[in-house]
Amino acid sequence: MPPSTPVEKFEAMKADALVMGGGPQSVRSLDALSEELRDVSNLMTKIKLPMLGICVTHQLMATTFGGSTNLAKKPEFGPVEVSVSDEDTILTGLKPSFTAWESHNDEIVSAPPGFKVLASSANCTVQAMRHENRNLFGVQFHPEVYHTPKGASVFKNFLKVVDDYKRA
C-alpha cells in the first residue's frame, strides 16, 4: 500500500497492523522529508494499530516521536551481530545475539521519549526499540531478507503482539 493511503482506508479495510519497509532516504529532520515519507510520518501518528518500522521507517519513527537520527559514525552493510539486551515481545527467543543483514548510512542517535532500546550492535546503539506501553516497534536490521536467518522469528513475535491486540 502506498503511504499516501488515507487513514480512513486503513480503517475501512480493517487492517490488523502496519509494517513499513526500508528505503534510500534520509530522515534526519521532519521539515526536510520527501512527500512520501511525510505521509508515512503522518500515518505513524494517526494510526492506532500495532506498527513495525524497518530500517528507514525505524529511523523515521524516532524522528516522528521526538528522538533523533543522524549520519552513522560507522555505517553497516551486510552481516552484523545484533546483541539483544531486552527480548521484550518482538525479540523473544533471540537472546543473546543473532546475525542480521544491514544496509544503512544513517542511524538513530537517541530513541524518542517513552521508547526503550531492545538491541544494539558494535556500530549502532539502537538496533531495535519499542514504545513502553504502545505497540510501536522499530528495527534497524532487515528481518525480511533471506540472509537474516532469525528474521522470521521477529515477524512471528510481532504477529503475537497483533493477536493480543485484536483480542484486547
Place this chain on the structure above:
Amino acid sequence: MTLEGFRPSSYLTSETARILETVGNGKAIAAVSGGVDSTVAALVAKRALGDRLFPVFIDTGFLRVGEAESIKTRLGDSSLGLKVKLVKAGGRFLEATKGETSAEEKRKKFRETFYRVLGEEAQKDGCDFIVQGTIAPDWIETQGGIKTQHNILEQVGIDALSTYGFRVVEPISELYKDQVRLLGRHLDVPRDLSERQPFPGPGLLVRCIGAISKKKLDLLKSSTEIVEQKLGPFNYDQYFSGVIENDFVKDAVYDSLEETTAGALGLPPSETRVDVFEDRVTGVKGDTRSYGRLVGIKIQDESRETYGWLPEKLRLAQSGIVEKFVDVTRVAVLVKEKRGGPPLSVIVRAISTRDFMTAAVAQVPWKILKDIAESILKTGDSSRVYYDITPKPPATIEFE
C-alpha cells in the same frame, strides 16, 4: 508474494490469458538468452501464442566460449521446443560500447544496441511484440537507480513502440528468481536449465570492469571457463570472474587504509599490502547506488599460508574498510600473483543467495582458490588473481 504462497499453475492460467488479450491475433518475438528467466518467459508466451511466437537469440559477442551454439541446440531440443533464430551482432555491440569506461554508460549503450537489433528482427518477421524475461529485481534495481538493467524500458519511461517500433510483453515481471525457478519446473524446464546460475544480459561486458578491450575480453573468456569448471561441482548459487586493469589510485584519503586492514586482520602492516583500483565497481550502500572503489588486500605469503582462508578476520577487514572509506564498495583478497605478467587482474566471485536481493560470500576452500589462480595465471594473460570477499550489500552481485 512469497515463495510459499506462489502457485505456478494459477499464475500460468492468468498470465497466458493476459498475453492473449495483449497480442490478440498478432505475432511476437521472444528474446531468449538461455537463462532461466527468458526461457520461462518464452515458454509461458508459447503456451499462449503457439506458432505465433518466434524465439530469437542475439549473439552480442559478450558470451562465454561456445555459448551461442550450445544454447540454440539446448532450447531447440524436444523437451523445450523453442526453435531459436541466432542473430550474430558482436561487431555492433563492440563498436557501440568501445571506449566507454562508466558502467552505467556501457549498460545504456548495450540496451540501445540490443533493442535496435531486436526491432530489426521484429520488423523482418512482421512481429509487433517482443516477449522478454524481465523479473522483479530488474525493474526494482533500475527504478531505484542501483543499476540500469538492459531489459527495462517502460518502467523507466522509455516508450518501446515509438522508440523501437514494438510493444513489450513481460510475462514474469512481478516474480523473483526463486518463483521463476518454481514456474520453470512446473513447465518441465530441465533442472540444469531451471537451476542454471544467472548470466547478466550484457554478459561479459559488465564483468570487464572499466573500458572494454579485446585483451580483457579474451582473458575474461578463458578465466570464466576455468572458474566455471573448477567451481561447478560446489553448487554455489553464482560463481564467475571479472577482469580489471592494474591501475591504482594514489590519494591521501587512503593513507590509513593499510593500518585499518592490518588492524582488522591482527597482522603487522608489514605483512599486508593494500591497493585501491582506479576503475570503479558497482555497489549498494543504504539502498542507494554506490559506484566506488575496489580494494585489493595482499597478505604476505607466510601469513596467508598460516591463516589459510581466514574467513572471520577477512570479513572484519572487509566491513571495517567499507564502513570507514565512504568511496569503497568492494574488497578482494589476493590469491596469487605473478611478477612481470600483463597488468591485468582477475577477480573471482562466488556467492550464496536465494532471491538475488542479498548475497553472502561463499567460503571456497583456499586450496581450490589457489588451484583456480594457478590455472588462470598459467595462460600468461594476467598477473594477479583475487577473490571478492564482499557480500551484497555493500557490493552488488555483478561487478558493474
